[in-house]
Amino acid sequence: MKKTLVICATLVMTCSGLSNAATYGIGTNQQGSLFYSMGAALSKTMVEITGEQYRVAPYAGSSTYIPLLNRGRLAFGLSNGGEATFAYLGMENFEGHENKNLRLVGAVIPTQTSFAVPTNSDVKSIADLKGKRLPSGYNSGRTFHFYSNAALASGFLNIDETRKVPTPNFVAALGALEENRVDAALVPMNVGAGKKAMATMSDGWRYISLNDNELARVEVEKNLPSARIVSMKPSPALTGVVENPTNMIEVDFYLISGADVPDDVVYKLVKTMASNKAALAKSFGAFNRYVPENMVQKNVVPYHPGAIKAYKEMGIWPAESK
Template identity: 30%
Template sequence: MRHYIASATFATALLATAASAQNVGIATSNPGSLFHNIGTAVANAANAEGLNTTIQPATSPNQYIPFVNSGGIEFGVSNLQEVDYAISGAEWWNGVQNPNLRIVATLQPLIEAIFVRADSDIMSVADLKGQRMTDGYTAQNTILPQLSAIYATAGLTRDDVEQVSVASVVAGADAFMAGDVAGFIFANGAGKVREADASVGGLRALGIDDPSDANLAAAREFWPTASFVKVAAGAAPGVLEDTTYIAFPQVVFTNADVPDEVVYQMAKAIYEQAAVMTETFAPMAAFNPADIMGDPGNAEYHPGALKFFAEAGLK
């Protein structure tokens, strides 16, 4: 089994952020990832609103969520399911709770797919049986249950493929571009997907062939916040025809002790500077400011965010 190793110097970056008292920081995944793109867009919106905001990348949310929980950095971007698990200590958090996390804003759903070469014979998730596929995700615990959720919609499990261990989604895309695997999982529209699309001469984003209630229930056995969404042909690399994909909510989160006024400004920026976010990262056009106060699961909204929502007339 080939291993791809990724490293991060996130703790050093956090110290630099903490030393700059005039700044607030947003923790993101590595460059090329969807959360890096989104974090950059949110930072630009916040800067347009008057906050002095910088981003600090790490390999994955399961690395930087504890830093937000401990107050090492003010904000982070992630999917709601991982924040829910982090608060309760469920799944890969192994009972370690992160009770200081609070939600600032609900963003557009993260739409996810398994990508293969467009010129391959793999036309569906079911065709992945027996293929060499990225797996392991040692630095990104959130990915394995997401993979399992996608496989479940085709009646497969991770044991039905030949597993090639990688550290992260970015490392997985690199393994694919090197020709070491037949497919990799990533968020639709991310920069790394565009890089892979150009590198191999075109991708196919495998969809959910049967978006039935039964298949959604099968996916939710592994990823409880999953939903199915339809994406139009050409909307993102690899979407070759109108196709249904798995999706789940994304959020901006913070620490309970971040001052209300700072969180208020961040929520206001996300709501009022949606155009800036779209200019930064085109897929942010799917964000509807009216949906910023989505269901937070077992999390709570920060009082600063609730103050803005009340002023904006949101419920």
């Protein structure tokens, strides 16, 4: 009996120690991706401000780590609004596998994406991609399959009308563009891998402007829930934006978690983020577009109770949801 009590006491002390020294992983895509840079900046800021242990956890793609969030094996992760919807409902690349334990922490920044082509390419529009070599599959970064479908649909084109080149993720697709193995590749705005390709390719690359009309907007949202078309103007701060305007797909990036992450952990993260935009932006410039007041957005995925508590204190939780 005494031995049993000693063992139990030891287990309690061990578990308590693990709890006090918990490390919270933030799942992202691989290095060179926008998600990775965001996750690294968020981890760094949380460690510096709170003294608690956060670390960026890169994976091949978000479709790889979202199930880990659902199963409680990872604390946080980044996802676009469309993929969060697919994962929660068990649709598309999550067909038959509902991730009902997913919870939203908040919308972080909007991001823009379109197809890029070599600067001297004869491709001027989405319609010109017909018959061209395009990355396809995105088996380890499946969200780009839906970005691709949405971008092509804006020009009433589909991937089967192109020459498909199986590619695991968007970073590999950019590598293929650099090596002239594909004619176009999706590039999120100002992503590190895109800037590298711009410097590596002899004449650089430029974005294709998507169609922007009522039918195109319907097709884009149909292929990637929460996506919209926005117009960007050329600027030294916007790598690859040449045509004025350049129409691109815009989607909100969400920070998500699992239902079993303690309320106080999520609450503290939200409040720390909201109070430290400057520190986040210093670590990664994209956080200059982060607006704490915009963290609450409509989505089928429910918000984490810890986040809701923070938003109520911030006065931005919708009155009808209280």
